Amino acid sequence: MPLPDQPERALLPAGFMDVLPPHATCEAETVERLMQVFAAYGYDRVKPPLIEFEETMLAGSGAALTKATFRLMDPVSQRMLALRSDMTTQIARIAETRLGHRPRPLRLSYAGQVLRVRGTELRPERQFGQVGAELVGAPSRTADVEVIVMAAEALAAVGIGGLCVDLGAPSLVPAILAQRGLDAATAARLNDALDRKDAAAVTALAPAVGTATADLLVRLLAAAGPAQPALEKLTAAELPAAAASVRSDLIAVADGLAATGAELTLSVDPVEGRGFEYHSGVTFSLFASGAPGELGRGGRYLTGTGEEATGVSLFMDAVLKALPPPARLRRVLLPAGTLAADGRRLRSEGWVTVSALDRAAEPGAEARRLGCSHALIDGTVVVVAAEPHSLTP
Amino acid sequence: MPLPDQPERALLPAGFMDVLPPHATCEAETVERLMQVFAAYGYDRVKPPLIEFEETMLAGSGAALTKATFRLMDPVSQRMLALRSDMTTQIARIAETRLGHRPRPLRLSYAGQVLRVRGTELRPERQFGQVGAELVGAPSRTADVEVIVMAAEALAAVGIGGLCVDLGAPSLVPAILAQRGLDAATAARLNDALDRKDAAAVTALAPAVGTATADLLVRLLAAAGPAQPALEKLTAAELPAAAASVRSDLIAVADGLAATGAELTLSVDPVEGRGFEYHSGVTFSLFASGAPGELGRGGRYLTGTGEEATGVSLFMDAVLKALPPPARLRRVLLPAGTLAADGRRLRSEGWVTVSALDRAAEPGAEARRLGCSHALIDGTVVVVAAEPHSLTP
Numbered sequence: 082m083p084l085p086d087q088p089e090r091a092l093l094p095a096g097f098m099d100v101l102p103p104h105a106t107c108e109a110e111t112v113e114r115l116m117q118v119f120a121a122y123g124y125d126r127v128k129p130p131l132i133e134f135e136e137t138m139l140a141g142s143g144a145a146l147t148k149a150t151f152r153l154m155d156p157v158s159q160r161m162l163a164l165r166s167d168m169t170t171q172i173a174r175i176a177e178t179r180l181g182h183r184p185r186p187l188r189l190s191y192a193g194q195v196l197r198v199r200g201t202e203l204r205p206e207r208q209f210g211q212v213g214a215e216l217v218g219a220p221s222r223t224a225d226v227e228v229i230v231m232a233a234e235a236l237a238a239v240g241i242g243g244l245c246v247d248l249g250a251p252s253l254v255p256a257i258l259a260q261r262g263l264d265a266a267t268a269a270r271l272n273d274a275l276d277r278k279d280a281a282a283v284t285a286l287a288p289a290v291g292t293a294t295a296d297l298l299v300r301l302l303a304a305a306g307p308a309q310p311a312l313e314k315l316t317a318a319e320l321p322a323a324a325a326s327v328r329s330d331l332i333a334v335a336d337g338l339a340a341t342g343a344e345l346t347l348s349v350d351p352v353e354g355r356g357f358e359y360h361s362g363v364t365f366s367l368f369a370s371g372a373p374g375e376l377g378r379g380g381r382y383l384t385g386t387g388e389e390a391t392g393v394s395l396f397m398d399a400v401l402k403a404l405p406p407p408a409r410l411r412r413v414l415l416p417a418g419t420l421a422a423d424g425r426r427l428r429s430e431g432w433v434t435v436s437a438l439d440r441a442a443e444p445g446a447e448a449r450r451l452g453c454s455h456a457l458i459d460g461t462v463v464v465v466a467a468e469p470h471s472l473t474p
Numbered sequence: 475m476p477l478p479d480q481p482e483r484a485l486l487p488a489g490f491m492d493v494l495p496p497h498a499t500c501e502a503e504t505v506e507r508l509m510q511v512f513a514a515y516g517y518d519r520v521k522p523p524l525i526e527f528e529e530t531m532l533a534g535s536g537a538a539l540t541k542a543t544f545r546l547m548d549p550v551s552q553r554m555l556a557l558r559s560d561m562t563t564q565i566a567r568i569a570e571t572r573l574g575h576r577p578r579p580l581r582l583s584y585a586g587q588v589l590r591v592r593g594t595e596l597r598p599e600r601q602f603g604q605v606g607a608e609l610v611g612a613p614s615r616t617a618d619v620e621v622i623v624m625a626a627e628a629l630a631a632v633g634i635g636g637l638c639v640d641l642g643a644p645s646l647v648p649a650i651l652a653q654r655g656l657d658a659a660t661a662a663r664l665n666d667a668l669d670r671k672d673a674a675a676v677t678a679l680a681p682a683v684g685t686a687t688a689d690l691l692v693r694l695l696a697a698a699g700p701a702q703p704a705l706e707k708l709t710a711a712e713l714p715a716a717a718a719s720v721r722s723d724l725i726a727v728a729d730g731l732a733a734t735g736a737e738l739t740l741s742v743d744p745v746e747g748r749g750f751e752y753h754s755g756v757t758f759s760l761f762a763s764g765a766p767g768e769l770g771r772g773g774r775y776l777t778g779t780g781e782e783a784t785g786v787s788l789f790m791d792a793v794l795k796a797l798p799p800p801a802r803l804r805r806v807l808l809p810a811g812t813l814a815a816d817g818r819r820l821r822s823e824g825w826v827t828v829s830a831l832d833r834a835a836e837p838g839a840e841a842r843r844l845g846c847s848h849a850l851i852d853g854t855v856v857v858v859a860a861e862p863h864s865l866t867p
Contacts, residue, residue: 094551097525099568102518102582109519109585113506121821123805123828123844125495126502130601131524131587132490153546156591157600158487164546164557175492184843186831189495192502194524194587198549207550208523221831223810230814341814412516417616421623421734428514435516438579438614450577451516 096200096207107407108210108397111239112192115212115395118235122227124190124214127180129171131164131194138163141385142359143170149197164196168211169394173384176217185218185388203374210397213379220389222330225363225381226337232367232377232393233343240405243370245346246338248308249380250331251354251364254298256324261294271298275352278302301351308335308347315351327362330381334363346370362391372403413455413462414448416440423457432462489593489600500800501603501790504632505585508605508788511628515620517583517607520573522564524557524587531556534778535752536563542590557589561604562787566777569610578611578781596767603790606772613782615723618756618774619730625760625770625786626736633798636763638739639731641701642773643724644747644757647691649717654687664691668745671695694744701728701740708744720755723774727756739763755784765796806848806855807841809833816850825855 093099100108116126139147151164165171168191176187192212200207214231216224233244254275263271267289274282280299287295297318304314312332320328328351335347357364357380364380377400379393412433415424417440424434435451437444445465448456456465486492493501509519532540544557558564561584569580585605593600607624609617626637647668656664660682667675673692680688690711697707705725713721721744728740750757755774762769770793772786805826808817810833817827828844830837838858841849849858 092530093523093526094548094553094555096550097523099523099564099572100521101568101572102520105519105521105584106513108521109506109509113502116502118821120499120803121826123826126498127495128493128498128501130486130490130492131589132601133486137485151546153544155487157489160487162487171492175494179492179494184845188828191498196524208525219831223829223831227829227831234818343814410513421736425627428511433514433516435581436616436620438612438616438620452577 094207096197096205098206098208103407104401107404108401111400111404112210112212112397114239115235115400116190116192118238119190119214119231122188122214122231124188124216124231126190126192127172127175128191128193129165129168129175131196132162133165133171134158135161135163137174138165138170141170142173142382143167145358146170149199151196151198165193166195166197167394168193168195169213169215169392172213172215172392173217173390176215176388176390177384177386181386186224187217188214189217190214204396204398206398211394212397212400213377213392213394215390215392217384217390218388219391222333222337222363225330225334225365225391226341228379228391228393229334229338229345229365230341230343232379232395233345236367236369236376236395236400239400241369241372241376241400241403242344243346244344244376245348245368245370247348247350247353247366247368248331248335249350249353249357249364249366250327250362251357251360251380252362253301253324253327253331253351254354256327257294257297257321258290259323260321261291263290272354275302276355278305278352298352305350305352306348308349311349311351315349330363365393367393367395369403372399374399374402376400376403411455412451412453413457414444414451414453414465415457416444416447419457423460427457427462487600489590489598491599491601496800497794500797501794504793504797505603505605505790507632508628508793509583509585511631512583512607512624515581515607515624517581517609517624519583519585520565520568521584521586522558522561522568524589525555526558526564527551528554528556530567531558531563534563535566535775536560538751539563542592544589544591558586559588559590560787561586561588562606562608562785565606565608565785566610566783569608569781569783570777570779574779579617580610581607582610583607597789597791599791604787605790605793606770606785606787608783608785610777610783611781612784615726615730615756618723618727618758618784619734621772621784621786622727622731622738622758623734623736625772625788626738628788629760629762629769629793632793634762634765634769634793634796635737636739637737637769638741638761638763640741640743640746640759640761641724641728642743642746642750642757642759643720643755644750644753644773645755646694646717646720646724646744647747649720650687650690650714651683652716653714654684656683665747668695669748671698671745691745698743698745699741701742704742704744708742723756758786760786760788762796765792767792767795769793769796804848805844805846806850807837807844807846807858808850809837809840812850816853820850820855 146166150166155162360380362381367377377395381391410433415436417437444456448465539559543559548555697704753773757773759771760769770788774784803826808829810830837849841858
């Protein structure tokens, strides 16, 4: 029914949406299925609150999210609160404090909604679901492999196969540049050129950066793509000790993934660092072949108390877009007056039962009107519609 | 590990909490189990956003929640936003607008977090889960019965039996008083006396209210308690026509519940109206024998567009407190180097697998340290702990 006197009542703010049938069920079932796989790998679920004190939520690596985070005044504490825009900093806080006494490695998983002040071109939503897992107190490169394989298994469990994993090492370039002592302007121009994968611009900076370094960076730019040739090119490069250590981590993780027999398409981008500013080791982005967006990402970092950790976050908006369409449920109309026990029996057999509330209507017509493919007539479930009515609005 | 330089970092605002293992898993599984029962009754899940425009969220029956609702400025639209403090008004909005074209009766279900500016003495939490269902466009009293029976079946499915349903009719007293034309001060004193179940105070108001009306209200106060005697007393009372119609609804719903054979303990409180200010027909509160708080509530109301509807909301904080303790999972340690296929096989058999990331530790000791009851040793799952270590912090 229209609302003539409240024409704007149904409008939501940009970036917020109502998820309607059957998508809301699909989303919830997908989240729980992903979480079940994490649970089967020994990751214990935690649920931090949607709101924390601003100074807690935006401490440490959370500071990068300051501009993205809604803030509001708490009339109870008279302090500023923040609505979470990311859950990973909350999980790190729980690992450090509430679960600081638990043995390491500590495996935690989480699922929840996050809110952003502004959407981006790639992700216009201002509310979306985040599902993830963190492995804390785990310096071994086996930990990185575990998290990636588990994420792939979880995505496969919800029907997303053909996963592509793009490995990165955002600390590689900083390790190469550490001893060059570049001025801030040069460093900014260089990072910009590397982000744009612009080899000519990197070469043009050779006078400021040093010819050998510029050449090395151009070689690293060329070492992006399918894992095997990329890692061969990377192996052939001469690197300073700190950078060589980062490279050996990257190779170890790629080798570890291959050894598990997981069906993953591996690629490597040794220069990419955007969005991984607080990562300290191997990182990864997850893509499905045929789906446009990044499904998730993760990698190695140091917690606020200096523990080695790695983790993965899946972005539910992207995951849901990559899913196969949901299966239809079998809906049966129960005429008014159907015995309660008959309804219970049908539900226990997997039927969705829709009760007619009045005796007036003819069961077959009423079933079709209410999107049921079947009706219970004279105690028997009969087909009343060749194809159930669409339940999408 | 303590955070000596950030002593307050772990503190959350009053009313907000971290839900830790195993409680977070228990909560999520309980929500999904409840929602599965609603789905089996044909209730289609919707997921409204956490944030809406203030004027939308607090329109109509939402106005009662104005003081309870966090508000914040949207830098994108330059309009005030509200963080939902209740989901039922959102569901009504969706039913009226986005799903206004869907055939009636429309069955919708929902689950999500709600936020409140202040906790109450009974419910100090400022964030809690709400799970519910709405049956829109359903004037029949069969609809009230369906919602109550379904809520009971959902609670039984998560292990909460022995449900007590307290039926109410908050429009009964207003229907009696409608023709008395009481002044505001008298009406307020009378409602206060009725809320306190204070028969003497009601009698004392007889000069202002009228002796016959005061006597009738005292009789209604006495007609609270177990359903059968209460409804007998109510039936014996002489009521004006509008009030008699409310009473007949109450009796029809009680009779309908009895006819379904659902194992419910029914009580009636014909005078209680607190918290049901926007309800127009039969209401109910759900309690579990032995659990302190109200598990949920619901009842009949009119949507903003005047559709007859009824619904139920379950309060997850109270539901979780009434649950039996969660079952322990079987956790098995996989020594470092375990074949990926062996891990997959064990997980598919229902095991939680916890991988050792280094070869150093002796599997039995490592398993016990990580809360595993079993370890995979030489290809065989062996018991390593008579009783798994507690996983609660």
